[in-house]
Amino acid sequence: MLSIKNLTVNINEKVILNGINLEVNAGEIHAIMGPNGSGKSTLSHVLSGKPGYQITGGTIQYKGKNLVDMAPEIRAREGVFLAFQYPVEIPGVSNVYLLKAALNAVRKHQGLDEVDAMDFLSLVKAKIKTLDMDEKFLYRAVNEGFSGGEKKRNEILQMAILEPALCILDETDSGLDIDALKVVAEGINALRSSERAFIMVTHYQRLLDYIKPDYVHVLAHGQIVKSGGADLALALEKEGYGWLEQGQVSA
């Protein structure tokens, strides 16, 4: 589904990603771990098309298409979804409006009819229940005045409505207490399918207690320095990231 080859990315002439190689197939869950400043968030931003990054080399193929050439909204309509580390507050735009506009943009792109208001509401209400959210969130402005946990749940709600093929979760566990973490993880697990892939960017292994990854990659200095199975995350939790700095990198 996703094939990243030798990707190099700069921000203002500074090298942030320095030769990333990553293959993600449908049905897989990949965790990207690493210390602060390793380039984890940059990778998720570049995949979603956030402006401000210069791609200086390499390729990103998504479902056989060149992802780099697509505008952010085209990526979204093609099934790439980024759950933000810091979801943006948008006063004056209601949650339900954004959800409907987003779903219809995706459906239109896929050649499907727009959903009618009644079908849409029953769909949303069913999804919102699974995330343990109050229906009144639908009518509030997007993320405005939401707590950290509510914002993250709202990201997962959007993901559940849009049913993307590639879900990128950027530090979704940050700022969540244990109860919120469980709810969010359940929401993500409910979306697991053989048609869908996940990339979970995270500093800690905490989230991985609830969502078991198929692969764990350690990112440092803009490169994947180690890859392994779910056990690697546990080892990282025990040892921390200090060994990366001491040059004890072994594949």
Place this chain on the structure above:
Amino acid sequence: MVRARAGISMSTGLSLDAASLPGQSLPWLQDFRADARVQYVAEGLPTVRSEEWRYTSLASLQKKTFTAVAPAASNQVADYHSQQLLADTWRIVLVNGQVDQRLSMLEGLPEGVRVMSMAAALVEHEALIHRYLGHAMAAIKHGFIALNSAGFSDGVVVHVPAGTVLDKPIHCVHSVSHAELMVNTRSLLIIEENASLQWLESYGGIDAEYLSVAITEVFLAENAKLIAYKQQTESSHAYHFAGMYCKQAPYSCFTQHHFALGGVLARSETHTELATAAECELNGLYLGAGRQHLDHHTQITHAQPHSISREYYKGVLNERSRGVFQGRIIVEQQAQKTSSMMANRNLLLSEHAEADSKPQLEIYADDVKCSHGVTVGQLDEKSVFYLQSRGLDEASARNILIFAFANEMVEKISHRPLHAALLTAVLTRFPKLAIQPVVG
């Protein structure tokens, strides 16, 4: 038809017109007009040398020639009025500065409520007019006010007796049917103890250059309530000056929602003076495009203790437009326990647009809560990307964010037909926006 120049030679124009103005037989009114004329001849229109006008130059207006006497109304005015009809309102219509009873609709007003033309009121209720005219703005006197006092041709007088509540708004429609006209009206809203009025002014006219001057004096007795709406949708070539000057008795409550959408140069003033425990809330939205200059001057005087003021103005400025907000708050020495909040937020959509914002707090009491804030900025790029990442194209994302910024003020309107009309008016200003109301 008399030609009159707005500017230095306006004095000649005013004296030529005097014979056609209402209230000729009233000596006190003759004196009132004569004093104003003397002031206008001496001072002329305000200039940027005055602190209250420093951001708004009337130099272009000074050069214009206007006609002070109106020819008969045209069909275009009828068209304009048909667009202004709002369900669930009473209506009084001024065409070219004269009340037109045929276009008005005042049936079913509660007993004792008077809604009439200024010309008629000067004949039938001279004592009432004498008692109030000019008393809401004794301390504020600039050229536009002098011009208005000297030469107003008509206006509306509303008198709501004690304890009477109007359950729907009176819609006062001002319209101009001919190019190069100057219309000049003076209105009085007198709201007695425990009475309540909803008042909607809308301004518009044919797509031509004209000058519209309208002054409204408001007197709120104890525990009286006024919700005033102003919908300024003048022609894109029009000059507009409108002032609402208000005196609030103890426990009275004044709310204004102001929407400035039209005019090439428009100045709006709202001044109020609050007695003990009186409250005011001033909300405004201005949407500038082209070379529009939209100026808003507010002055809230807390004269007695325990009064509350809330003020919130937002501007969206595109192309070469300029928005001005001057918010002056005066807390007098005896006005302890005053609570006052003022905010002005501006969104600049073009590098050539300009926002000038000047909050002025003058606090002479020592036990008060006052705050103010101003922002001038562009659209938040993080928000644009967020919406794009959910599948919305960039142009739609920007339009939604602009609309959402403006719509916050529209959403404050609870009268549904007016809300719908304003929503349409705001959406018309964002023609690329194919969206529905977003926060319900």
